[in-house]
Amino acid sequence: MRILLVEDDLMIGRSVQRGLMQDGMTVDWLTDGDAVERALQDHAFDALLLDLGLPGKSGLQIIRETRAQQNPLPILVITAQDAIEDRVAGLDAGADDYLTKPFDLNELAARLRALVRRASGRVDPHIEHGVLRLNPASHEVSLRDQPILLSAREFAVLHALLERPGHVLSRARLEEKLYGWGHGIESNAIEVHIHALRKKLGQSIIRNVRGVGYVVDKMLDNRA
Amino acid sequence: MRSMRNRLLLKILAALILGIALSSLGVYFMARREVNELFDQQLRQIADSLPSGSFNAAGAGLSLNEMRDEDFALQIFSHGGELVYSSNPRVSEVQRIASGFSTIATTHERWRIYAVQQPDRFVQVLQPTSVRSAHAAGAAWRVSIPLSLLLPGLALVIWLALRTELGALARLATAVRSRHSASLHAVSDLEFPSEIQPLIDSLNDLLRRLAQSLDLLRAFTADAAHELRTPLTAIRLQSQLAERADNNDDRRIAFADLHDGLARAAHLIDQLLTLARHEPELSASQLQRVDLHDLVTATVGERSAIAAQKNIDIGLIESPQLFVQGNAAALQILLGNLIDNAIRCSPVSGRINVVLYRVDQRCVIEIVDNGPGIPAADRERVFHRFYRRPGSAPGGSGLGLAIVRRIADQHAATIRLDDASIGSGLRVRIIFPEL
Numbered sequence: 104m105r106i107l108l109v110e111d112d113l114m115i116g117r118s119v120q121r122g123l124m125q126d127g128m129t130v131d132w133l134t135d136g137d138a139v140e141r142a143l144q145d146h147a148f149d150a151l152l153l154d155l156g157l158p159g160k161s162g163l164q165i166i167r168e169t170r171a172q173q174n175p176l177p178i179l180v181i182t183a184q185d186a187i188e189d190r191v192a193g194l195d196a197g198a199d200d201y202l203t204k205p206f207d208l209n210e211l212a213a214r215l216r217a218l219v220r221r222a223s224g225r226v227d228p229h230i231e232h233g234v235l236r237l238n239p240a241s242h243e244v245s246l247r248d249q250p251i252l253l254s255a256r257e258f259a260v261l262h263a264l265l266e267r268p269g270h271v272l273s274r275a276r277l278e279e280k281l282y283g284w285g286h287g288i289e290s291n292a293i294e295v296h297i298h299a300l301r302k303k304l305g306q307s308i309i310r311n312v313r314g315v316g317y318v319v320d321k322m323l324d325n326r327a
Numbered sequence: 328m329r330s331m332r333n334r335l336l337l338k339i340l341a342a343l344i345l346g347i348a349l350s351s352l353g354v355y356f357m358a359r360r361e362v363n364e365l366f367d368q369q370l371r372q373i374a375d376s377l378p379s380g381s382f383n384a385a386g387a388g389l390s391l392n393e394m395r396d397e398d399f400a401l402q403i404f405s406h407g408g409e410l411v412y413s414s415n416p417r418v419s420e421v422q423r424i425a426s427g428f429s430t431i432a433t434t435h436e437r438w439r440i441y442a443v444q445q446p447d448r449f450v451q452v453l454q455p456t457s458v459r460s461a462h463a464a465g466a467a468w469r470v471s472i473p474l475s476l477l478l479p480g481l482a483l484v485i486w487l488a489l490r491t492e493l494g495a496l497a498r499l500a501t502a503v504r505s506r507h508s509a510s511l512h513a514v515s516d517l518e519f520p521s522e523i524q525p526l527i528d529s530l531n532d533l534l535r536r537l538a539q540s541l542d543l544l545r546a547f548t549a550d551a552a553h554e555l556r557t558p559l560t561a562i563r564l565q566s567q568l569a570e571r572a573d574n575n576d577d578r579r580i581a582f583a584d585l586h587d588g589l590a591r592a593a594h595l596i597d598q599l600l601t602l603a604r605h606e607p608e609l610s611a612s613q614l615q616r617v618d619l620h621d622l623v624t625a626t627v628g629e630r631s632a633i634a635a636q637k638n639i640d641i642g643l644i645e646s647p648q649l650f651v652q653g654n655a656a657a658l659q660i661l662l663g664n665l666i667d668n669a670i671r672c673s674p675v676s677g678r679i680n681v682v683l684y685r686v687d688q689r690c691v692i693e694i695v696d697n698g699p700g701i702p703a704a705d706r707e708r709v710f711h712r713f714y715r716r717p718g719s720a721p722g723g724s725g726l727g728l729a730i731v732r733r734i735a736d737q738h739a740a741t742i743r744l745d746d747a748s749i750g751s752g753l754r755v756r757i758i759f760p761e762l
Contacts, residue, residue, distance in 0.1 A: 114565070114588050117584065118565050125571060183553055183560075205556060205560035208564055
């Protein structure tokens with residue numbers, strides 16, 4: 104899950120970024136409203152985490168412009184303004200949810216997961232695929248009820264692929280989901296994670312479409 | 328407690344009694360003059376009506392009753408000046424005197440005398456003046472007694488009238504007492520007499536000013552609560568990260584962050600308290616002669632340790648012995664805040680110059696840094712509470728310059744922000760009023 108965080112307060116931004124990354128999310132952080140539009144055009148995010156009181160372009164303005172471009176990106180607003188009108192204005196402008204400062208890190212992560220899940224059209228927070236079961240909140244993966252130990256990156260790759268079975272994700276897209284800005288990506292990093300996943304879950308779980316990318320097929324092979 | 332009603336009543340009664348006394352006195356003197364004229368005429372009539380020849384009271388046909396009633400006395404002297412007749416032994420002391428009217432005092436009494444030379448004798452008709460005074464006094468009493476009898480009735484009427492009129496004060500008291508602490512609207516002045524108007528006007532003025540400062544306080548509290556959310560949010564997140572940390576490195580980083588967050592919140596609270604403590608005006612007791620040289624030297628010295636952490640070179644360029652009237656503690660906060668700002672905004676290894684000088688009888692403290700400066704368009708807004716410029720150095724509360732402005736206002740000093748003469752930095756000048 105790749106999140107774009109827009110927060111001008113350095114301490115809050117730093118803590119949110121660290122906290123969400125501990126939850127396995129990839130977090131890119133902007134401190135200025137003016138840079139948001141460009142970032143959304145250039146990179147694929149799963150959700151936008153937006154502080155309303157920003158220098159430069161205001162949070163509300165960013166929401167309106169994003170929705171005006173028909174961008175369905177889930178938007179979670181964090182605001183210090185607890186007046187109901189402010190929250191209503193945020194939601195009416197097109198935000199999906201809001202949190203009032205001071206907020207809890209776990210709640211923030213849970214709300215983000217829920218927003219992304221709803222955006223992908225699922226209701227059940229758990230992702231089940233045949234005998235494979237993935238819990239996005241606890242990062243637990245089980246195969247035939249046997250817990251499987253995955254690294255954070257391996258989990259993120261599997262999560263991204265299971266989010267939309269049958270949909271081929273390019274290597275670049277997977278890298279985007281895994282690595283924020285400023286992280287050096289080794290050229291074969293994705294291949295290493297795929298290799299590890301196949302070793303733990305079975306060779307056939309992830310299929311390679313040569314020249315296109317990777318896919319988890321809609322029906323999982325029971326023999327895997 | 329002194330009762331206005333009782334005092335008014337006493338004063339009015341005293342004035343009434345004085346009035347009665349004065350009018351009685353007037354009546355007495357007027358009556359006395361008339362009585363004098365009347366009796367003088369009578370004295371002459373008695374003398375003129377005396378029969379000639381040897382005198383005998385009965386034969387003279389003198390009304391003895393009249394003589395007795397009005398205490399007249401008669402003396403007759405012979406040609407030789409010898410007393411030949413006296414109607415009353417009380418007048419024995421009175422000698423023969425010149426003709427006409429005169430007043431003579433004997434040992435016991437004063438006498439009004441009419442003396443006349445008749446063909447064969449010299450006649451003196453006498454009357455004690457006390458008789459006349461008694462007549463005049465009687466007239467005065469006839470005026471003053473009924474007036475005095477009216478006094479208790481008048482007092483009651485006045486007392487009742489005062490009670491009705493002064494009831495306006497009681498109504499005002501009720502109107503004020505029935506308010507709760509937040510109802511600071513003006514007292515309606517329609518129902519009160521014009522004498523209470525000045526009181527109501529000043530009361531309303533006080534209420535208006537109270538409401539204003541209460542509004543300011545509310546706005547300040549709301550702003551403060553809102554601003555506290557940001558450092559509290561950071562602290563909450565930082566503490567959660569510290570809780571989650573499962574290795575020493577993460578824990579160390581998380582706690583260092585948490586300390587920063589707490590320091591920021593503490594700084595904000597300090598600044599809020601400083602702002603709240605500094606009333607817009609200094610009282611006379613807070614004013615003293617402040618040695619600016621000592622103040623600048625001490626503050627720069629104290630802040631140099633913080634500057635050293637960023638390798639900033641802070642120095643005092645010039646600092647003559649200058650004095651202003653002011654509050655040393657407040658001025659130290661002002662200068663400290665300005666230097667803190669300069670340190671925060673200066674780049675690592677920056678340079679800050681502090682200068683104290685006097686120009687046109689005005690003392691000036693100048694602080695120049697080589698940070699990014701403040702664009703002219705923003706130089707007023709930076710003094711607003713909680714305003715932080717986009718991209719401004721972290722750690723500020725947004726209150727520092729608001730405090731500086733407040734303290735400068737207390738000292739009637741002006742603050743000027745402009746560009747440093749060299750480089751891009753900011754020059755701040757605190758210009759004190761003329762000595």
